[in-house]
Amino acid sequence: MWVSYSCHLRRLTFACVAVASVLSAPAADAQLASRPAAAVSAADGGDLEALISHAISVSPTIAAARHRVDAARARVGPAGARPDPKLMAGIQNQPLGREAPATFAHGVPTGGPDPMTMHVAGISQTIPYPGKLALRTQAAERDVEAATATLEDAQLGVIRDVRAAYYELAYLDQALAITEQSRGLLSNIIQVTESHYAVGSGTQQDILKARLAISQLAQSANALQEQRRAQVAALNALLDRTSDTPIDSVRIPQRVARAAVPDSAGQIRFASNLFGAAAADSPLPPLATLQAMASGNNAMLRAHEARIAAQTSRLALAERATKPDVDVSLQYGQRSGLTDMVSAIVSIPLPIQHRRAQDEDVAAARAELSALEAEHHETVNELGARVAKLYADIERQRTQLALDVKSILPQGRAALAAATASYQTSKTDILTLLDSQSSLFTYEISYYRALSDFAETLAELEDVVGKEVLP
Numbered sequence: 273m274w275v276s277y278s279c280h281l282r283r284l285t286f287a288c289v290a291v292a293s294v295l296s297a298p299a300a301d302a303q304l305a306s307r308p309a310a311a312v313s314a315a316d317g318g319d320l321e322a323l324i325s326h327a328i329s330v331s332p333t334i335a336a337a338r339h340r341v342d343a344a345r346a347r348v349g350p351a352g353a354r355p356d357p358k359l360m361a362g363i364q365n366q367p368l369g370r371e372a373p374a375t376f377a378h379g380v381p382t383g384g385p386d387p388m389t390m391h392v393a394g395i396s397q398t399i400p401y402p403g404k405l406a407l408r409t410q411a412a413e414r415d416v417e418a419a420t421a422t423l424e425d426a427q428l429g430v431i432r433d434v435r436a437a438y439y440e441l442a443y444l445d446q447a448l449a450i451t452e453q454s455r456g457l458l459s460n461i462i463q464v465t466e467s468h469y470a471v472g473s474g475t476q477q478d479i480l481k482a483r484l485a486i487s488q489l490a491q492s493a494n495a496l497q498e499q500r501r502a503q504v505a506a507l508n509a510l511l512d513r514t515s516d517t518p519i520d521s522v523r524i525p526q527r528v529a530r531a532a533v534p535d536s537a538g539q540i541r542f543a544s545n546l547f548g549a550a551a552a553d554s555p556l557p558p559l560a561t562l563q564a565m566a567s568g569n570n571a572m573l574r575a576h577e578a579r580i581a582a583q584t585s586r587l588a589l590a591e592r593a594t595k596p597d598v599d600v601s602l603q604y605g606q607r608s609g610l611t612d613m614v615s616a617i618v619s620i621p622l623p624i625q626h627r628r629a630q631d632e633d634v635a636a637a638r639a640e641l642s643a644l645e646a647e648h649h650e651t652v653n654e655l656g657a658r659v660a661k662l663y664a665d666i667e668r669q670r671t672q673l674a675l676d677v678k679s680i681l682p683q684g685r686a687a688l689a690a691a692t693a694s695y696q697t698s699k700t701d702i703l704t705l706l707d708s709q710s711s712l713f714t715y716e717i718s719y720y721r722a723l724s725d726f727a728e729t730l731a732e733l734e735d736v737v738g739k740e741v742l743p
Contacts, residue, residue: 318319320438320525323511327434328427330512334632337423344412344419352409360394364605374498390613401595401670409587418575421510423572424738430510436728437507442522443724444500447717454713458486461709464695465702485706489713500513518629524727531555531742532726533673534710540674550667551674554740559663562737563656569738576648583644587637591710593630596620662733669726678720 328334365388465478505515524532534540534553541552556562567573605613623630650687691708694700734740 273598278331280353292367293733319522320435323438323507324431324434327430327510327512331510332347332429332512333431334423337419338428341416341419344416348409348412348416350623352405354400354405355398357395357397357473358373358601360392360601360603362394363389363390388607388729390607392603392605394601394615395541396599396601396617398596399600401592401597404589404592404595406598407589407592409583410562411589414578414585418578418582421571421578425575428571428735434507434510435731437510438522439524439724439727439731441500441503441519442524442727443505443508443720444496445521446524448493448496448500450713450720451489454709455486455489455493457709458482458489461702461705462486481702481706483709512562517707524723526741528727528730529723531730532670532723533677534659536675541680542671543672550560551671554667554670556663557741559660560623562663562733562741563659565739565741566655566659566737567652570736571738573648573651573655576644576651580641580644580648583637583641587634587641590630590634590637593633594623594626596623658736659733662729662736664731665729666726669722669729673719673726676715676722680715681712681719684708684715688712697716 367389383514425698458626460480462482465482469476469479504517504519507519508515511517533551542549543552557565601615601617601619603615605615607613638650688705688708688711691700691705695702730742
């Protein structure tokens, strides 16, 4: 009996040491969590930049926008060109009936074919009213600027989407790694509960509770794996690759992670000592500066401004529609037996229907211009509000990460260590230990969720502003 009990005691001691060694890993991970650079790519996003370059080169959206720029450029020349001249050839004054043979009196024809019948060749040219061609050219050139700005917006959108998909994949990889660490910890807890049960200091219910916890963790792991599969497909779609093309484990770039939270907990500061104070030392420019940057750099705003300029030229062109274009023609006529003739003709249209035609065109052009200006004003307001929201989201995420590193993660690990020590000496039950382990798992997942959210929000802010915002 004594030998059997001693063996069980040694097994229990060994299992407790195993759990303690696993629990010491999160303590080491605390240093990693307090230094996000240790959990990010050592290449500082080099793989990400390569993916972005590839996505830009193969994106159908960018290709379509680029073709529209080419089309807009091709319309500039024709817009400023005069109408093509017209070549004329024909017969004038040809009688329809039969005529008597020609007779002459004193050398003057008195009968026969009409002496005015002649073969005619000529050319005509429409000369637009001064300024019309220049206005058409200006409108076409502004269309090129709008298409170019739309192309830039498409490129920024692809960059944003690739970064967001990449950062989401980085979160899922970290979550899966944490899940695997928790699985190992729960496996050792099961060994401890089985050892307790073997020596009579535990119950079978403890074993069942620990096994239930690991089964629930398996559900979480499966959900994360399926999310990763879907995220890989989404990123591959942006890269114009098949959905199942493998993508190795990815990490948040150091530049982004260090902007989210300092390398060590000792470097973290808060704006004040008040409860709920925000993290200090923001890497972002002031909100007003970001809004001004967005107003000056946002590609869609520049596209709107170019369309407004183009419509302004079209309005001016519509207002000149009642100014006449001049048709000039020159004709040469050849008559049989008589002297050849030359004719010159100038004609202009009479705008007698201007109230139903030209005036309505002017009203339509003016209304379209007003609509574009109203849409632009609304877009400016929405852009300012969007920048403010993204700025607030980033600062909130920074504060969450700072609290995670400064207090939540260390306290969660300390609580798990204390629960483990108490469980080893039978001073607490299995539920307390499992709850501490589950809480730490949640805290660690939440940390990487916030880090990924920060990176994704930063990518969206840079898309809206139109340039990088980190120093």
